[in-house]
Amino acid sequence: MATEMPKKDVVIVGLGWTGSILAMELSKEGLDIVALERGPMRRTVPDWQYPINTDELTHAHHFELMQRPRHSTLTMRHGLDDTALPYRKLGSFLPGHGVGGAGVHWNGQNWRPQVAEFRLKSYVTETFGADVIPEKMQIQDWGVEYDELEPYFDRWERLIGCTGIAGNLNGTIQPGGNPFEAPRSADYPLPPLPEGAAARFFRDTAEAMGLHPFPRPGGNASRAYVNEYGMQLGPCTYCGFCEWYGCYNYSKATPQTCVLDALYQQPNFEVRTGADVMRVELASDGKTATGVTYVTDDMQEVFQPADLVLICAFPLHSTHLMLLSGIGKPYDPRTGEGVTGRNYAYQMMGSTSAYFADAEFKPFVGAGIDGYSVLDYGVEQIDFAKEGFIGGSYISVGHTNGQPIRSMSLPEGTPNWGAGWKKAIGDWYGKSLSVSSHGSNMAYRDCYLDLDPTYRDPYGRPLLRMTFDWKQNDIRMTQFMKKQTEAMAKAMQPDSFKSSYKDADSHYDIRPYQTTHNVGGLPMGNDPATSAVNRYLQSWDVHNVFVSGASAFPQNIQFNPTGAVGALTYWMADALRSDYLKNPRPLM
Amino acid sequence: MRPHPDSPKLGLLDRRGFLGAALGGTAIAGIAGGAAAQQEGPPEPLPLDQLTPEFFTPAEWVMLIALCDVLIPADGDGPGALETRVPVFIDRQMVGHYGRAERWYMEGPHDPDASPLKGFQSPLTPAEIYRAGLAHFQDWCGRTHGAGFTDLDADTRLAAVGALMDNDVDLPAELRDFPDFLLLNVKQGYLSDPRHGGNHGMAAWSYIGFPGARANFLSWTHPDRDNVPYPLGPVSINGERA
Numbered sequence: 001m002a003t004e005m006p007k008k009d010v011v012i013v014g015l016g017w018t019g020s021i022l023a024m025e026l027s028k029e030g031l032d033i034v035a036l037e038r039g040p041m042r043r044t045v046p047d048w049q050y051p052i053n054t055d056e057l058t059h060a061h062h063f064e065l066m067q068r069p070r071h072s073t074l075t076m077r078h079g080l081d082d083t084a085l086p087y088r089k090l091g092s093f094l095p096g097h098g099v100g101g102a103g104v105h106w107n108g109q110n111w112r113p114q115v116a117e118f119r120l121k122s123y124v125t126e127t128f129g130a131d132v133i134p135e136k137m138q139i140q141d142w143g144v145e146y147d148e149l150e151p152y153f154d155r156w157e158r159l160i161g162c163t164g165i166a167g168n169l170n171g172t173i174q175p176g177g178n179p180f181e182a183p184r185s186a187d188y189p190l191p192p193l194p195e196g197a198a199a200r201f202f203r204d205t206a207e208a209m210g211l212h213p214f215p216r217p218g219g220n221a222s223r224a225y226v227n228e229y230g231m232q233l234g235p236c237t238y239c240g241f242c243e244w245y246g247c248y249n250y251s252k253a254t255p256q257t258c259v260l261d262a263l264y265q266q267p268n269f270e271v272r273t274g275a276d277v278m279r280v281e282l283a284s285d286g287k288t289a290t291g292v293t294y295v296t297d298d299m300q301e302v303f304q305p306a307d308l309v310l311i312c313a314f315p316l317h318s319t320h321l322m323l324l325s326g327i328g329k330p331y332d333p334r335t336g337e338g339v340t341g342r343n344y345a346y347q348m349m350g351s352t353s354a355y356f357a358d359a360e361f362k363p364f365v366g367a368g369i370d371g372y373s374v375l376d377y378g379v380e381q382i383d384f385a386k387e388g389f390i391g392g393s394y395i396s397v398g399h400t401n402g403q404p405i406r407s408m409s410l411p412e413g414t415p416n417w418g419a420g421w422k423k424a425i426g427d428w429y430g431k432s433l434s435v436s437s438h439g440s441n442m443a444y445r446d447c448y449l450d451l452d453p454t455y456r457d458p459y460g461r462p463l464l465r466m467t468f469d470w471k472q473n474d475i476r477m478t479q480f481m482k483k484q485t486e487a488m489a490k491a492m493q494p495d496s497f498k499s500s501y502k503d504a505d506s507h508y509d510i511r512p513y514q515t516t517h518n519v520g521g522l523p524m525g526n527d528p529a530t531s532a533v534n535r536y537l538q539s540w541d542v543h544n545v546f547v548s549g550a551s552a553f554p555q556n557i558q559f560n561p562t563g564a565v566g567a568l569t570y571w572m573a574d575a576l577r578s579d580y581l582k583n584p585r586p587l588m
Numbered sequence: 589m590r591p592h593p594d595s596p597k598l599g600l601l602d603r604r605g606f607l608g609a610a611l612g613g614t615a616i617a618g619i620a621g622g623a624a625a626q627q628e629g630p631p632e633p634l635p636l637d638q639l640t641p642e643f644f645t646p647a648e649w650v651m652l653i654a655l656c657d658v659l660i661p662a663d664g665d666g667p668g669a670l671e672t673r674v675p676v677f678i679d680r681q682m683v684g685h686y687g688r689a690e691r692w693y694m695e696g697p698h699d700p701d702a703s704p705l706k707g708f709q710s711p712l713t714p715a716e717i718y719r720a721g722l723a724h725f726q727d728w729c730g731r732t733h734g735a736g737f738t739d740l741d742a743d744t745r746l747a748a749v750g751a752l753m754d755n756d757v758d759l760p761a762e763l764r765d766f767p768d769f770l771l772l773n774v775k776q777g778y779l780s781d782p783r784h785g786g787n788h789g790m791a792a793w794s795y796i797g798f799p800g801a802r803a804n805f806l807s808w809t810h811p812d813r814d815n816v817p818y819p820l821g822p823v824s825i826n827g828e829r830a
Contacts, residue, residue, distance in 0.1 A: 051801035
């Protein structure tokens with residue numbers, strides 16, 4: 001029998017980026033708010049104070065800040081007739097664990113999608129004709145346009161103290177910035193980082209090739225900065241321990257550095273850690289939620305009644321919770337009907353590593369966003385009809401870290417062990433850079449999320465099941481990018497180079513780390529037949545349930561998702577504050 | 589008073605010059621008395637073959653030492669796996685959360701024959717895989733080369749480790765991760781912070797030029813320093829310097 005807690009106005013599931021922001025914004029309305037976080041409390045001190053935070057084994061191999069598969073994982077299969085098996089140890093992607101979520105351990109790379117990406121299906125159809133869309137590709141419009149979101153992108157970038165150089169200010173192209181970016185109403189709040197040697201080398205090379213390099217934007221502060229909540233950031237020290245680590249120096253934008261200490265001062269906000277939400281409880285008519293049931297660390301079941309339920313977990317977990325709670329019709333890949341679990345997508349990565357015997361790159365001089373990028377091969381720059389694929393990529397060079405185990409890049413043909421390996425690490429550590437392609441991934445009819453028929457979590461609930469594989473459209477995209485990154489690497493005149501790209505025979509490999517950019521599962525849109533949440537991220541079926549985060553992406557963008565997640569969160573907060581709270585109902 | 593450990597190194601002195609200066613400083617501090625003696629660093633630890641491992645049996649320990657010696661040999665530039673005490677690191681890993689797979693999902697049913705693309709699927713923990721993997725490899729050496737691994741000559745050891753690393757020693761499916769785990773753990777022991785038992789004296793970091801916990805490299809983004817080698821040796825989490 002569950003213990004019943006006093007009712008709250010709002011219950012928030014998961015205290016990462018989106019939960020923190022929504023709690024802060026709704027606390028201004030005087031609402032009584034509780035956030036339930038299944039992991040532990042985490043703070044800069046003591047959790048990632050210097051120098052204990054520089055332990056590569058603990059963070060980059062044992063994943064101290066990530067979820068424990070024993071406690072929470074999923075199963076994966078490549079197709080509808082395949083048997084899914086559990087993701088038993090972390091590899092391909094790394095959901096966060098504890099307060100701050102994955103917002104603690106990101107690099108801070110922050111982007112606005114291009115205008116066309118928000119209306120991808122319409123853009124492709126209008127520009128190239130519907131027949132360029134391959135059979136079973138299931139791309140959709142987001143239901144919200146870039147122009148509507150622009151103020152919220154700006155607010156998010158000011159929250160995180162985003163560094164960069166504007167490339168398109170109100171439609172006017174600016175020198176030094178990204179000329180292909182969506183038009184912005186204001187410059188970045190902070191200037192770019194100084195950039196390391198490899199990044200600047202790439203900038204000069206790309207310029208000589210006629211490309212348009214610009215400093216990679218993101219949330220590593222370049223100056224002292226105070227945001228709208230009074231939270232302070234200090235300049236990044238290039239310590240070289242960013243992604244997969246907490247920032248000791250209050251330089252990386254995280255929920256801890258940008259929101260939480262201000263939020264904890266709000267008298268109407270409470271956080272409970274070690275509170276693992278089992279399901280959203282629905283009223284007998286199934287049209288509204290009554291609250292959520294969670295289990296504490298000591299296995300006590302608790303019911304938390306609330307008027308408004310905000311699901312703010314990692315995309316995979318938000319989808320899992322919606323499936324377990326019976327909210328929205330589960331997606332069926334055989335008929336293409338149903339919405340919960342629809343359009344799971346990932347990120348298509350590739351790179352060309354180049355080796356320079358005489359270089360002194362000092363890769364330990366690293367920052368999470370260090371790098372110059374080009375968007376000359378972005379979604380809006382490519383003729384999909386001519387090239388035979390839909391998608392795009394940004395290409396970068398930077399040194400985010402020089403951690404000696406995970407970032408030991410060695411030339412083609414180097415032995416993996418023995419005297420030859422030992423000689424090579426002495427010869428080549430700090431002598432390489434990587435020209436990296438960060439590409440889109442489309443949605444497909446048979447790439448989706450549902451509940452596994454066999455495997456269970458420690459509470460006896462079915463694990464989430466991922467059905468996913470690479471498709472030829474996205475392989476063609478990444479092979480196109482391979483030609484570009486190899487041309488850029490060659491132009492840098494290295495002693496040698498090697499490429500790592502998916503090819504026509506590649507299948508999804510869950511072992512090596514790729515990205516934690518798992519998106520979709522609860523796509524947003526204006527059609528309840530093809531979207532799980534409407535354009536305000538509100539459940540179509542249960543109007544007092546809203547779901548934030550990248551689960552709303554109908555397919556993946558060519559960029560790191562956090563910028564779009566941040567903008568969508570402020571967009572959703574505005575819909576709640578200006579409309580829904582005054583008159584709770586389906587907004588569409 | 590002992591000079592700051594970095595002080596002779598600033599100003600980009602040549603390496604031989606500042607090593608001498610640092611040693612002189614240590615000797616003076618040693619005469620000065622008890623408090624300073626702590627700063628000379630811990631006494632040299634016991635040789636590997638005199639240690640009692642926490643996890644490995646004496647026979648496994650001898651074999652692990654020999655395997656590490658092949659995977660990162662002492663010959664040539666840079667330290668070997670034994671000088672850096674990689675076996676100590678692996679032994680500690682076996683009795684920690686990694687060896688026990690405490691963070692991994694270990695519920696059945698298991699399908700260890702599944703496509704490797706689906707990742708780790710063995711029902712065994714890393715510690716169990718090491719134990720069974722070492723025994724299997726020992727048997728394989730006996731069947732293939734007529735003697736246990738540690739009784740083979742150097743060339744045959746090299747060939748046997750090559751077969752193991754190529755996963756060509758008839759490992760059963762539930763042990764198929766053994767070569768990858770062993771090699772990764774050897775590299776982790778070689779290159780991770782010395783607090784975990786390996787990378788003794790930060791010799792592997794000194795060899796490749798990784799400075800460890802020096803916190804602030806912002807000034808090294810200046811273009812004037814692009815071609816300047818980093819002048820300082822490594823610092824560990826516990827404050828050791830090399």
